[in-house]
Amino acid sequence: MQDISLHLLDIIENSVRAQAALIKVRVILSPAENKLRIIVEDDGKGMDSDTLLQAQNPFYTSKAEREKKVGLGIPLFRQNAELTNGSFHMTSEPGFGTVLTVDFDLDHIDRMPLGNLKATLLGSIIGHPEVDFSIMLIYRERGKEQSFHFETAAIKEELGDIPLTYPDVIEYIDQSLYEGIQNTNMEDV
Amino acid sequence: MKTLADLKKIREKAQEDMKLRGGKVRIKIVVGMGTSGIAMGAREVMKTFLEEISNRNLTDVLVTQTGEKGLSSMEPVVDLIEEGKAKVTYGNMNPEKVKKVVVEHIVNGRIVSDYVVATGD
Numbered sequence: 164m165q166d167i168s169l170h171l172l173d174i175i176e177n178s179v180r181a182q183a184a185l186i187k188v189r190v191i192l193s194p195a196e197n198k199l200r201i202i203v204e205d206d207g208k209g210m211d212s213d214t215l216l217q218a219q220n221p222f223y224t225s226k227a228e229r230e231k232k233v234g235l236g237i238p239l240f241r242q243n244a245e246l247t248n249g250s251f252h253m254t255s256e257p258g259f260g261t262v263l264t265v266d267f268d269l270d271h272i273d274r275m276p277l278g279n280l281k282a283t284l285l286g287s288i289i290g291h292p293e294v295d296f297s298i299m300l301i302y303r304e305r306g307k308e309q310s311f312h313f314e315t316a317a318i319k320e321e322l323g324d325i326p327l328t329y330p331d332v333i334e335y336i337d338q339s340l341y342e343g344i345q346n347t348n349m350e351d352v
Numbered sequence: 353m354k355t356l357a358d359l360k361k362i363r364e365k366a367q368e369d370m371k372l373r374g375g376k377v378r379i380k381i382v383v384g385m386g387t388s389g390i391a392m393g394a395r396e397v398m399k400t401f402l403e404e405i406s407n408r409n410l411t412d413v414l415v416t417q418t419g420e421k422g423l424s425s426m427e428p429v430v431d432l433i434e435e436g437k438a439k440v441t442y443g444n445m446n447p448e449k450v451k452k453v454v455v456e457h458i459v460n461g462r463i464v465s466d467y468v469v470a471t472g473d
Contacts, residue, residue: 169390176385180419236387279395286398290383290417321359325366326377328414332362333406339354 166278167201167267170240174203174263175287177236178294181207181261185295185316186287190280192269192349193303199267199277199352210255219253240265247271269352277352281340288315288336289327295319298340302347311343369411378412379458384429385417393446394428400447401430404454413458426469432457443469 164170171188178186183205191200210218221238241251248268255261267274288296298313322332344350383389383398401415423429426443430453433439440463442453449467456462 164391169395172385172395173387173390176387176390176417176419179417279399282395282399285402286383286385286395286417289402290385290398290415292416317356318359321356322363322366324375325363325370326414328402328405329362329366329411330406330409331365332359333402335354335358335362337402337406342353 164239164243164275166276167199167243167265168278168280168283170236170243170265170275171201171203171280172283172287173236174240175283178203178205178207178261179287179291181205181209183207183260183294185297187297187299188284189299189301190277190347190349191301191303192347192352193301194269195303195305197269199269199274201265202263204260204262206260209257209260211257215253215255243275247274249274277349280349281337281344284340285333285337289333292319292327298343300343300347300349302349309347311347313339313343366411373412376412377414378434379414380431380433381413381415381458382431382433383415383417384419384423384427384431386419386424386427388424389427389429392427396447397428397430397445397450400450401454404451408454408459410454410458423469429469438472440468441470442467 164173175186175188185206187204189202218237219241221235244251244265244267248271250266252264253261284298295316300311302309325332381401383394383401385394385398398415398417405413405415423443428445430442430445431439432442442449442464445467453464453467456464
């Protein structure tokens with residue numbers, strides 16, 4: 164994976180596979196604390212502590228249909244965070260869901276770029292109409308904070324039986340995310 | 353800023369539209385979004401499908417994402433599912449190929465056999 168938002172997409176897909184109904188994505192960009200933090204919280208089926216440990220092992224996968232039992236998504240994300248002085252924490256509870264928090268040092272020379280956050284979020288929202296997304300982007304600089312909040316449940320309610328793939332709806336979500344990313348200075352991080 | 357009032361307008365327009373053509377989904381597109389697919393460019397494939405649907409105003413197409421399907425060596429992989437027809441799986445996709453599939457297969461109904469890696473269920 165070349166950037167953090169690709170890892171984020173991979174994590175969101177894990178939550179979908181865990182049958183989450185609601186996925187909360189928080190991206191916090193804080194130059195004041197020299198930090199870029201990603202939090203993904205889902206209400207999927209969760210994992211017991213053995214499975215949670217195994218999920219961080221590259222030779223484990225929950226994907227039963229796979230012949231080769233390797234799951235590199237989580238271990239690679241962890242490695243990419245830890246190699247750049249960041250941290251990676253995953254907690255989970257069977258029946259309640261999973262929370263992942265990943266921190267990056269903003270100014271670390273080897274930190275991956277955030278990348279195309281908009282493409283990750285747009286594809287996930289539209290590609291999983293059965294899942295609700297709660298997106299929050301927060302930018303923190305000394306003395307000021309800007310945030311962007313996007314709830315897909317409200318949009319779906321407004322749309323009724325109109326699918327998210329309707330062209331004008333794609334444009335609406337795309338434009339909303341674009342504005343949110345601009346306002347929180349996450350375009351070129 | 354986009355507001356919910358904008359959505360109301362979209363909804364009204366879309367409902368008119370659906371009345372005219374019966375609200376049927378003609379083609380369902382499924383983009384494989386497992387770890388290896390993502391690493392091979394599946395996000396850009398999804399993005400291009402969404403752009404094409406929006407730009408060409410395709411109102412009878414549905415796009416979803418799904419996990420891995422055991423075709424890791426051919427990622428990114430995309431399924432096109434049409435009612436009453438065999439499923440077509442395209443492999444090794446990229447934005448250029450997506451544009452071609454949209455014009456040829458989705459708009460004009462001609463399968464792009466060069467990119468097909470599997471057919472049937």
